[in-house]
Amino acid sequence: MSEIFMLIVILLPLLGGILVPLLHFKSRRSMLIYMETVVVLTSGLMFLLLLNRPEEALTVFRFTGNLSITLRIDGLGSLYAGLVAFLWPFAMLYSFEYMKHEHNEKSFFLFYMVTYGITLGVALSENILTMYFFFEMLSLVTLPLVMHTRTREAILASRTYLYYMLGGAAFAFIGMIFILTYGTTASFVPGGVLDMVKLDGRTNMIPVIFVLCFCGFAVKTAMWPFSSWLPKAGVAPTPVTALLHAVAVVNTGAFATMRVTYFSFGPGVLRGTGAQYFLMALIVFTIVYGCSRALKETHIKRRLAWSTVSNLSYILFGVILMTPMGLTGAMAHMLFHSFMKICSFFCAGAVMYKTGRNYIHELDGFGRKMPKVFTIFTVSALALMGVPGLCGFVSKWNLAKAAVNSENGLAYIGVAALLCSALLTAIYMLTIVVRAFFPGKDFDYETIRDVEDPNWMMLVPLLVFVIVMLIFGLHSGPVMKLLEEIAADAVIG
Numbered sequence: 001m002s003e004i005f006m007l008i009v010i011l012l013p014l015l016g017g018i019l020v021p022l023l024h025f026k027s028r029r030s031m032l033i034y035m036e037t038v039v040v041l042t043s044g045l046m047f048l049l050l051l052n053r054p055e056e057a058l059t060v061f062r063f064t065g066n067l068s069i070t071l072r073i074d075g076l077g078s079l080y081a082g083l084v085a086f087l088w089p090f091a092m093l094y095s096f097e098y099m100k101h102e103h104n105e106k107s108f109f110l111f112y113m114v115t116y117g118i119t120l121g122v123a124l125s126e127n128i129l130t131m132y133f134f135f136e137m138l139s140l141v142t143l144p145l146v147m148h149t150r151t152r153e154a155i156l157a158s159r160t161y162l163y164y165m166l167g168g169a170a171f172a173f174i175g176m177i178f179i180l181t182y183g184t185t186a187s188f189v190p191g192g193v194l195d196m197v198k199l200d201g202r203t204n205m206i207p208v209i210f211v212l213c214f215c216g217f218a219v220k221t222a223m224w225p226f227s228s229w230l231p232k233a234g235v236a237p238t239p240v241t242a243l244l245h246a247v248a249v250v251n252t253g254a255f256a257t258m259r260v261t262y263f264s265f266g267p268g269v270l271r272g273t274g275a276q277y278f279l280m281a282l283i284v285f286t287i288v289y290g291c292s293r294a295l296k297e298t299h300i301k302r303r304l305a306w307s308t309v310s311n312l313s314y315i316l317f318g319v320i321l322m323t324p325m326g327l328t329g330a331m332a333h334m335l336f337h338s339f340m341k342i343c344s345f346f347c348a349g350a351v352m353y354k355t356g357r358n359y360i361h362e363l364d365g366f367g368r369k370m371p372k373v374f375t376i377f378t379v380s381a382l383a384l385m386g387v388p389g390l391c392g393f394v395s396k397w398n399l400a401k402a403a404v405n406s407e408n409g410l411a412y413i414g415v416a417a418l419l420c421s422a423l424l425t426a427i428y429m430l431t432i433v434v435r436a437f438f439p440g441k442d443f444d445y446e447t448i449r450d451v452e453d454p455n456w457m458m459l460v461p462l463l464v465f466v467i468v469m470l471i472f473g474l475h476s477g478p479v480m481k482l483l484e485e486i487a488a489d490a491v492i493g
Contacts (some may be wrong), residue, residue, distance in 0.1 A: 050081065054072075104148065179265070211278060251334055336395045
């Protein structure tokens with residue numbers, strides 16, 4: 001009965017988080033130990049499950065017929081679950097220091113831990129109904145995190161976030177009902193589940209419904225024209241924005257688009273249709289649009305947010321190619337971008353926590369005063385640019401190669417967008433680095449004499465992330481082979 005542990009890894013952080021405001025802790029330190037223990041236990045159990053993957057699915061609740069809440073671990077789900085399980089304990093450790101002087105700390109950690117369980121629920125979903133259930137639960141549990149500071153700006157940002165998520169939910173719901181009505185099963189099956197007999201005379205509906213469904217789930221990736229919620233959500237504490245931009249929300253959207261494209265609708269019936277070309281055009285535009293907005297932005301977290309808008313569309317670009325190579329590149333960028341972006345956000349958060357500075361023009365000379373943080377930030381910047389030897393180059397190279405091999409005319413324009421994005425990324429990321437390390441001959445360091453690196457709780461996660469970026473960049477063979485196997489199993493038809 002190893003299947004029951006799939007439910008336990010979801011319930012453990014969920015119930016553990018709910019207990020945070022209910023338990024009486026002798027000190028803040030005991031509360032932190034409790035929370036980190038729950039998160040580490042969850043991650044440890046998740047990795048044990050991945051190493052000994054249960055063969056059977058676990059039906060938690062059955063409504064009627066093929067409508068059920070069911071959990072299962074397959075190749076794609078194991079990739080996302082493993083990524084989330086690796087990142088969350090380090091994000092939790094970082095948040096302990098960052099939230100030390102914040103109000104409503106217990107409320108924050110309640111939702112922060114619950115979000116972990118819900119995200120794992122998305123990764124372990126066996127069918128489209130289960131994924132939709134956890135997908136929408138994620139919107140609800142992250143909403144209080146976005147509005148945590150209770151400022152007017154945070155409340156307005158949370159409203160925008162809610163409106164976009166509700167709109168996306170409506171579009172995704174249309175796609176789910178279509179699959180439940182015209183599919184052979186609600187389960188995720190490589191190659192798709194559409195029953196052409198049931199669809200007799202209605203096949204012209206497939207591209208339209210797919211576009212609605214794809215866009216509904218892609219709202220969480222901030223694909224244009226659904227982009228504005230993501231930079232606004234930057235008002236949340238950095239541990240929240242890092243997970244919104246690197247793991248929980250945006251990657252959940254990307255993961256969901258992979259599921260519906262390759263396991264529900266099926267690339268065989270979508271490849272070459274107007275739906276593919278229409279979505280690819282939106283995605284290619286978003287890649288350049290996000291970078292352009294990042295270049296103009298002067299607030300450090302909002303600049304990184306617009307960078308996320310662009311980079312998440314890299315993933316969607318690989319998904320919409322509908323080839324094994326495209327899916328491999330998409331999964332690689334989902335994996336590598338998570339480390340690059342959470343690292344850069346945590347660096348920005350460390351600066352804001354230690355100095356209260358929020359704007360790029362305020363960072364002059366910080367490289368000498370915060371050498372550890374800005375050295376790590378520089379590595380993450382180079383990785384996001386796609387410099388060889390770092391993980392960003394590997395995923396971007398594979399996406400470009402997949403686009404060329406797809407023999408899709410619009411995909412060639414996508415390659416040009418990737419190159420343009422790399423140039424703009426170099427400008428908006430290195431601008432920060434140059435200001436930090438080379439403020440000019442006349443710069444007075446006495447004006448920032450109190451600036452210093454943060455403590456080990458913030459530095460350890462940063463160090464781990466930068467090591468992972470280097471390992472994946474210099475020795476990507478094993479992980480790329482794994483991703484190619486997952487993609488080969490998913491792309492049928």
